[in-house]
Amino acid sequence: MEREKAYNFAYLDEQTKRMIRRAILKAVAIPGYQVPFASREMPMPYGWGTGGVQVTASVLGQDDVLKVIDQGADDTTNAVSIRKFFKKTAGVETTTETGRASVIQTRHRVPEDELRPDQILVYQVPIPEPLRFLEPRETETRTMHALEEYGLMHVKLYEDISRHGHIATTYAYPVHVNARYMMDPSPIPKFDNPKLHRMAALQLFGAGREKRIYAVPPHTQVHSLDFDDHPFEVQKWDKACAICGAEDSFLDEIITDDAGGRMFVCSDTDYCNRQCEGVAK
Amino acid sequence: MYVSVKGGEKAIDKAHELLAKERRGNPGVPEITTSQIAEQLTLAVDRVMSEGSLYDRELAALAVKQARGDLIEAIFLIRAYRTTMPRFGYSTPVETSRMAIRRRISATFKDLPGGQILGPTFDYTHRLLDFELEKENPADEDPPATRPEPVDGHTPRVLELLGNQGLMEPPDGACPHNGSDDDSIGDLTRQPLGFPADRDVRLQNLARGDEGFLLALGYSTQRGYGRNHPFAGEIRMGEVRVEFVPEELGFAIEIAEITLTECEMVTQFKGSKNVPPQFTRGYGLAFGHCERKTMSMALVDRALRADEFDEERVAPAQDEEFVLAHSDNIQATGFVEHLKLPHYVDFQSELELLRKMRAEIAKTHVEAAE
Numbered sequence: 001m002e003r004e005k006a007y008n009f010a011y012l013d014e015q016t017k018r019m020i021r022r023a024i025l026k027a028v029a030i031p032g033y034q035v036p037f038a039s040r041e042m043p044m045p046y047g048w049g050t051g052g053v054q055v056t057a058s059v060l061g062q063d064d065v066l067k068v069i070d071q072g073a074d075d076t077t078n079a080v081s082i083r084k085f086f087k088k089t090a091g092v093e094t095t096t097e098t099g100r101a102s103v104i105q106t107r108h109r110v111p112e113d114e115l116r117p118d119q120i121l122v123y124q125v126p127i128p129e130p131l132r133f134l135e136p137r138e139t140e141t142r143t144m145h146a147l148e149e150y151g152l153m154h155v156k157l158y159e160d161i162s163r164h165g166h167i168a169t170t171y172a173y174p175v176h177v178n179a180r181y182m183m184d185p186s187p188i189p190k191f192d193n194p195k196l197h198r199m200a201a202l203q204l205f206g207a208g209r210e211k212r213i214y215a216v217p218p219h220t221q222v223h224s225l226d227f228d229d230h231p232f233e234v235q236k237w238d239k240a241c242a243i244c245g246a247e248d249s250f251l252d253e254i255i256t257d258d259a260g261g262r263m264f265v266c267s268d269t270d271y272c273n274r275q276c277e278g279v280a281k
Numbered sequence: 282m283y284v285s286v287k288g289g290e291k292a293i294d295k296a297h298e299l300l301a302k303e304r305r306g307n308p309g310v311p312e313i314t315t316s317q318i319a320e321q322l323t324l325a326v327d328r329v330m331s332e333g334s335l336y337d338r339e340l341a342a343l344a345v346k347q348a349r350g351d352l353i354e355a356i357f358l359i360r361a362y363r364t365t366m367p368r369f370g371y372s373t374p375v376e377t378s379r380m381a382i383r384r385r386i387s388a389t390f391k392d393l394p395g396g397q398i399l400g401p402t403f404d405y406t407h408r409l410l411d412f413e414l415e416k417e418n419p420a421d422e423d424p425p426a427t428r429p430e431p432v433d434g435h436t437p438r439v440l441e442l443l444g445n446q447g448l449m450e451p452p453d454g455a456c457p458h459n460g461s462d463d464d465s466i467g468d469l470t471r472q473p474l475g476f477p478a479d480r481d482v483r484l485q486n487l488a489r490g491d492e493g494f495l496l497a498l499g500y501s502t503q504r505g506y507g508r509n510h511p512f513a514g515e516i517r518m519g520e521v522r523v524e525f526v527p528e529e530l531g532f533a534i535e536i537a538e539i540t541l542t543e544c545e546m547v548t549q550f551k552g553s554k555n556v557p558p559q560f561t562r563g564y565g566l567a568f569g570h571c572e573r574k575t576m577s578m579a580l581v582d583r584a585l586r587a588d589e590f591d592e593e594r595v596a597p598a599q600d601e602e603f604v605l606a607h608s609d610n611i612q613a614t615g616f617v618e619h620l621k622l623p624h625y626v627d628f629q630s631e632l633e634l635l636r637k638m639r640a641e642i643a644k645t646h647v648e649a650a651e
Contacts, residue, residue, distance in 0.1 A: 007365070014512030036473040041364040045357070048622065071626045078622050080289040087617035108626045126616070137602055139476045164638055170630035189630040209612050235633050252625050255390065267626055 003091025010057040010090040016040055019069055019212070020058040024204060027215035032177030033145070034128050039211040049082055049107060050208030052124035056086065056105045056182050059204070065093045067101035072109035072250065092196055098270050108171075110192040112271040115201035117218055123186040125207040128214065130174040130184040136226070150182050153225065170235070176223045177216060185222075191234045191250045196222040241267035242267045243274030304349050313522045318342040327540075328352055332610065333359030334364075334470075334489050336539050336568050339521025353491075353610050360611055364470070371466075373533055375525045377543050377566075378438055380519040384570075387439045388513040389547055395436035400518065401570075439515040440545045440562060449560045450549070476602050483585055483605060488567060490608030492574045498598040499580035507596030510564065514547035518570050542567050544575035548583050550590050561580075561590065 009012065011026070016038075023037035027182040042050040060066065066086055070079035081092050082105060093103050098111045107124040113122060127133075131141045134152045151173055160168040167173075173190035175184045185196055186205060196203065196216060203216040216222060226232035240247045242263040249271055251264040266272035283591055305312065319326055319342035329341040333356045341359060348354035356506055384400025387393055442451035466480035474482065487495060521541055524533040544565040552558035565575030565584025586599040607613060 013365070013367075036475065038471050038473055039468075041360045042613065043361040043566050045618060046612045047619030050615075071623050075289045076623055077289045077293055080293060084290070084293075108620075108624070126619070137439065137476075138606075153408060165641065166634065166638065168634065170625040170634045187624075189626050191630070209616055235630060237633075250626065251629070253629055267629075275508075 004088050007089050010060050010086065011043075012040065012054065012057045014056075017058040019055055023088070023213045023266050024055065024058065024215065027204070028202070028217050030181070030183030031216055031220050032175075032183040032214060033202075034207075034212040034213055034214045037213050039208045042208065044081070044085070046209035047126060048078060049105070049124040050206075051206030051210075052105050052107070052122050052212070053082060053085070053206075054208060055122050055204050055206035055213060056103060057090075057123070060086070060103060061094060062090075062092065064152055065095050065100055066090075067095050067098065067104045067270075068106075069104065069108040069109060069270075071252070072111070073269040075269065096270050097274075100110045107252070108128075108187050108189075110188055110195045112246075112266075112268045115199055117200045117235060119201040120205045121199075121201050123188075123191070123203065125184065125186045125204045125205045125210075125212070127172075128184055128205065128207040128210050128212040130172075130182050145181060148180065150176075153182060155272075157225060158227070161227070163205060167226070167230065173232075174225050176225060178220050179223075182225075183214065183216075183222075189250055190224065190232075193222070193224045193232070194234065198222070237264060237272045239264045241272060241275070246272065246275050297298065304347070308498035313346060315339060315342040315346055318345050319320045324570060325352060325355075327571050328492060328568075329355045329359055330569055330576070331567040331571050331574060332356045332489055332491065333363065334568075335363040336537075351579070353614050357611050357614070360560075370525065370528075370535070373526060375521045375523060375539075375541070375600060377517065377521055378434070378435055378441070380515055380517060380521045380541065381521040382436055384519065385517040386513070387515045389439060389515075397410065402572075408610050424618070436517075437516075438545060442546065443514075443547070443560060447559070448457055450550070450562060452562070458477070474605060475596060476605075478601060480582075480586070483601070484564065484582060485565075487565075487578045487581055490578070491610035491613065492571070492577065494608055494613075495581055496573060498604060499577035499586075501596065502580050502584050502598045507587070507594075507599040509561075509563075509580075509583050509584065509592075511550040511580055512547045513576065514562075516542070516544045516547045516572060516576070518542040518572070540569050540573045542569065542571050544572070544579045544580040546576070546583055553591050561586070591611065 003009070003241045012020070019038060023035045024249065027033065030093050031069070038182060039051065042053055044050060044053065045179040046081065056066070066083065068074065068079045068083040070076040085095055086092060098104065098113045102118060103120045103122065104111065105122040105124065110121070129141050131144060131152060134156055135141050135144070144152070157167050160166065169190070171189045172184055173193055175183050175185050175193060185193060187246060198219050198221065199216070202218055205214045224232040232239060237251050239251065241249060243265050246266055249266045251269055252267045254263050255261070258262055285305055287333065306608055319338045322345060325343045325345055326338055329344055329352055330336050330338065333341065333344070341355070344355035344358040345352070347358060382395070382398060384402060385395065385398045387397065440449050440452070444451060467479060467485065469482055469485055474486065478486070503511070519540065520538050522535050523537040523539055525536045526533045546563035547560045548563060550561040561583065563579035565578035565582065567578070569576045581604060584596070585601055585604060587594045587599045592599070594600060
């Protein structure tokens, strides 16, 4: 597709990209640390992936192949809209196949397939601060990170267990990166948390409205917070995907009628399609 | 059988077509022109320029038209356009005491040098619907109604007059950058907002901030949540010249004339150990004619200066992080409206936990009954 020539390649001007790349380099150098950056106003609303879009725009080259997913699916409206944006402004090739993509921008999911060292996973982040809902003040939370003072979060998780018998956090489940910074993995289900650990691909996180970038470099240790007597565990379904039969994927619940009928299908549409093809073969 | 939800792309295209139709309305009614908006919906245009932080009446009018009159949407369009603009440099500070004044009032002095000028204001109108306006008046053959000649020359600001007597804190108050080179003035479109923020950045944030949000906060200070006993020292509106020093010339040239509204609030200060009792300032400035905005801004600016005057920060309007982090309506509307995006995955995770917890409770009840 011919790219729109009225704007620079991938929309952002080169000065802005350089500023963002510097923030990314700093983020890679300090895994899990939130680097403030001069987030730009983008032509899509804040909260709709402006951070991810700016990160993607800054790392994208002409030969890259881009995949955009929202809720694991390539065809959700906002994923379609962001993919279209890069088709128009960068003219890069796009794909829905996880294996073919060199840059994958995602909202709320990590693909089921294992990612490779030559791939970059860009997360859209609404609230980058894992401590935000325990302490609303930025001045306080920055100090807490500086002093590695994370007791507040452990108390919260402990209170969950004593009240409910479980840790009541099911998505945006906090992690400890490289045994130093506490990090919000973005609102992915905790099902996806283990995939972050020692992932071969570079993981970049962009929060546009909150003006923060952070990163998990390849093969970095990412530990989901837990207790010795309450080890971290992920969601399990007693069903398989109704379409492809996969038993190892995150399942979305679909309501099929108004009489309580429901079915469960893979949230990762590309994974589901390929499972089906595999069965067919 | 469940059919995979495809066709997001087609749906988006169709939605855009519908939107264009809705914007146009009944094709039997003549299409509104951007010049009509720029000339007749002037206050909407002013607000879009102010909060969009781009002074361009024609673009703002276009944005209002494209946004179907939704001003926050129009502000968003202007912001997204502005961010792509190259920067040539910074103008010299505008001098509002040399404003060609069209309106100027003070609530603190009955008369003062330069006088009170009521100007074009809704104040003292009776809010009765004027049914005459329902009629369509043909375009006037006569030349446009002449604006009254603006009062030109130097009109000292009221607060300067008080300052001369030592009753008012000096104007550079706590602004650390005042008088130094322009580069050191913060710009939160180029640097992320950090806390605590300096007053220059705070004022920029408030100038771009949502009028409704600032109005409510300013109002709250009047009702006792961070009260500082304000008087409208002066409100002035009119045209000022914008000057720019091109490097290759080395002297200032006039590049524009823009309309500004400025409000200076006078507030009480009982004095501290080092400073005798004096009046203090709250400052508001906006593009175009935006009185409500500048007054609210001045109240909130003063409330945010609590630390300077050893005032206890107890109210929302005094809380810098609370005010500055939530004043931007483009950020706010984006994040509130992002709830429309799918959250299937997170919701599924919550659903799963809820079912598990309910099952466990049911199980303990059964066991207890046995």
